[in-house]
Amino acid sequence: MKPLRLGIAGLGHVGCGLIELVEKQDKLRLPGPVEVTGVSARSRGRNRNADISSYRWFDDAATLAGDDDIDVFVELVGGSDGPAKFAVETALKAGKPVVTANKALIALHGAALADLASENNVDLLFEAAVAGGVPVVRALRDSLSAVEVSRVSGILNGTCNFLTTEMLKTGRSYEEVLAEAQKLGYAEADPTLDVSGMDAAHKAAILSAIAFSADLDFSKVAVEGVEGVELLDLTFADRLGYRIKLIAEGVLTEDGVVCRVAPKALPHEHPLARVNGSLNTVRVEGEPLGAVVLTGPGAGAGPTASAVMGDIAKLFTPSARPAFGRADHHSGRPFTTEINDERSAYFLRVRLEDRSGALAELTEALAAEGVSVDKLMQDSADENGAAPIAIVTHVCSNAEINAARKRLSGLSSPIDAPLLIRIEAAA
Numbered sequence: 078m079k080p081l082r083l084g085i086a087g088l089g090h091v092g093c094g095l096i097e098l099v100e101k102q103d104k105l106r107l108p109g110p111v112e113v114t115g116v117s118a119r120s121r122g123r124n125r126n127a128d129i130s131s132y133r134w135f136d137d138a139a140t141l142a143g144d145d146d147i148d149v150f151v152e153l154v155g156g157s158d159g160p161a162k163f164a165v166e167t168a169l170k171a172g173k174p175v176v177t178a179n180k181a182l183i184a185l186h187g188a189a190l191a192d193l194a195s196e197n198n199v200d201l202l203f204e205a206a207v208a209g210g211v212p213v214v215r216a217l218r219d220s221l222s223a224v225e226v227s228r229v230s231g232i233l234n235g236t237c238n239f240l241t242t243e244m245l246k247t248g249r250s251y252e253e254v255l256a257e258a259q260k261l262g263y264a265e266a267d268p269t270l271d272v273s274g275m276d277a278a279h280k281a282a283i284l285s286a287i288a289f290s291a292d293l294d295f296s297k298v299a300v301e302g303v304e305g306v307e308l309l310d311l312t313f314a315d316r317l318g319y320r321i322k323l324i325a326e327g328v329l330t331e332d333g334v335v336c337r338v339a340p341k342a343l344p345h346e347h348p349l350a351r352v353n354g355s356l357n358t359v360r361v362e363g364e365p366l367g368a369v370v371l372t373g374p375g376a377g378a379g380p381t382a383s384a385v386m387g388d389i390a391k392l393f394t395p396s397a398r399p400a401f402g403r404a405d406h407h408s409g410r411p412f413t414t415e416i417n418d419e420r421s422a423y424f425l426r427v428r429l430e431d432r433s434g435a436l437a438e439l440t441e442a443l444a445a446e447g448v449s450v451d452k453l454m455q456d457s458a459d460e461n462g463a464a465p466i467a468i469v470t471h472v473c474s475n476a477e478i479n480a481a482r483k484r485l486s487g488l489s490s491p492i493d494a495p496l497l498i499r500i501e502a503a504a
């Protein structure tokens with residue numbers, strides 16, 4: 078069999094991980110041989126974890142993408158725009174299938190790129206863009222294509238899950254655990270995309286577009302990160318029977334697909350509450366399936382490169398399968414921002430002035446908007462006279478909790494901004 082010739086742009090963690098897999102392909106279960114024909118990165122002279130001396134070098138990723146000697150263009154540069162996007166477009170226009178791990182690119186431009194792939198009758202594959210080594214994209218797109226999905230949810234950022242897990246386990250602060258995550262290579266030197274929830278949002282948008290055949294529109298995704306979550310919140314929540322985790326979800330509503338990322342309090346017995354450390358997990362719910370959960374390493378050179386290679390293996394028999402599943406991925410089902418009739422219980426943490434009447438003011442403000450207290454926990458005031466309080470509310474409507482939030486912001490007794498987190502119902 079003729080080898081499948083790869084052009085690889087991006088020789089960082091994932092690119093070098095892929096070259097390592099190419100080199101040991103006799104140990105893998107690929108349908109045929111693969112070979113690297115050309116490579117591209119920013120600086121040719123950089124020391125790398127792979128020997129690239131025998132490959133043709135391209136200064137420009139797009140020139141590699143259009144080169145006649147490659148059968149597949151593999152984009153491992155990153156970034157939603159700029160060279161990655163231009164090179165992917167160049168490859169698709171040249172009739173070459175593309176494999177990418179780039180979630181930002183697919184979340185922001187996936188619909189247009191899928192159109193371009195269809196027009197040119199080639200595959201656009203991005204298994205590694207969501208949950209790294211966990212095979213969820215093609216499972217959702219192909220194996221679960223007969224399931225009417227109602228909800229897809231999960232833990233899609235290993236750094237955030239490591240943060241919330243380790244802070245609670247070891248009693249260390251957000252800053253200390255974030256520094257450790259960087260040292261262990263889970264978090265980037267600049268971890269903003271992780272902790273802001275943006276990275277998880279990119280992945281959630283991609284999964285939602287596939288799961289609901291929805292018109293991918295990243296601007297409608299509501300994104301909240303874990304920057305506001307303190308050790309105090311994790312311990313209070315734990316004592317009240319919950320684990321706080323950054324949850325990404327897509328939910329089908331009558332008005333369209335609500336895709337959002339935010340910290341949530343999960344009951345201890347909830348399956349996602351037990352996913353610890355840097356793992357990723359995705360739960361797909363729908364009829365006639367029930368629920369399916371996939372868990373595993375969501376990042377790292379090896380797991381991510383294995384997902385890239387899995388996509389490459391698929392291209393021995395190109396199918397030009399529509400990138401998001403349905404032939405017409407412009408289904409007319411929009412992304413939308415709010416679940417109108419949603420009702421939830423909430424976890425509220427607030428620091429109050431240590432004076433009589435402060436707690437009554439708080440509970441009265443909640444009650445005035447129809448939000449009643451189910452459980453309440455208070456710790457002693459700290460040296461600054463701030464008394465931390467945690468409240469679990471009864472189930473209330475969006476309108477009630479939003480009005481209560483507004484009323485709380487007008488009170489004089491809270492010392493700093495309260496933290497309000499939705500509680501996930503038991504699964």
Ligand SMILES: NC(=O)c1ccc[n+]([C@@H]2O[C@H](COP(=O)([O-])OP(=O)(O)OC[C@H]3O[C@@H](n4cnc5c(N)ncnc54)[C@H](OP(=O)(O)O)[C@@H]3O)[C@@H](O)[C@H]2O)c1
Pocket residue numbers: 086087088089090091092117118119120121123137138152153154155156160178179180181205206209375376377378381
């Ligand atoms: N790392 C993970 O665990 C992981 C997991 C899932 C998905 N991903 C995705 O995989 C992609 C690659 O991630 P990574 O962690 O491997 O990134 P990385 O280590 O930062 O590597 C990026 C590579 O792109 C190259 N590059 C930058 N600008 C370029 C340009 N203008 N033209 C050509 N090459 C350029 C860099 O060149 P130099 O080496 O010369 O600087 C580097 O080799 C990203 O889309 C990321 O989101 C990563």
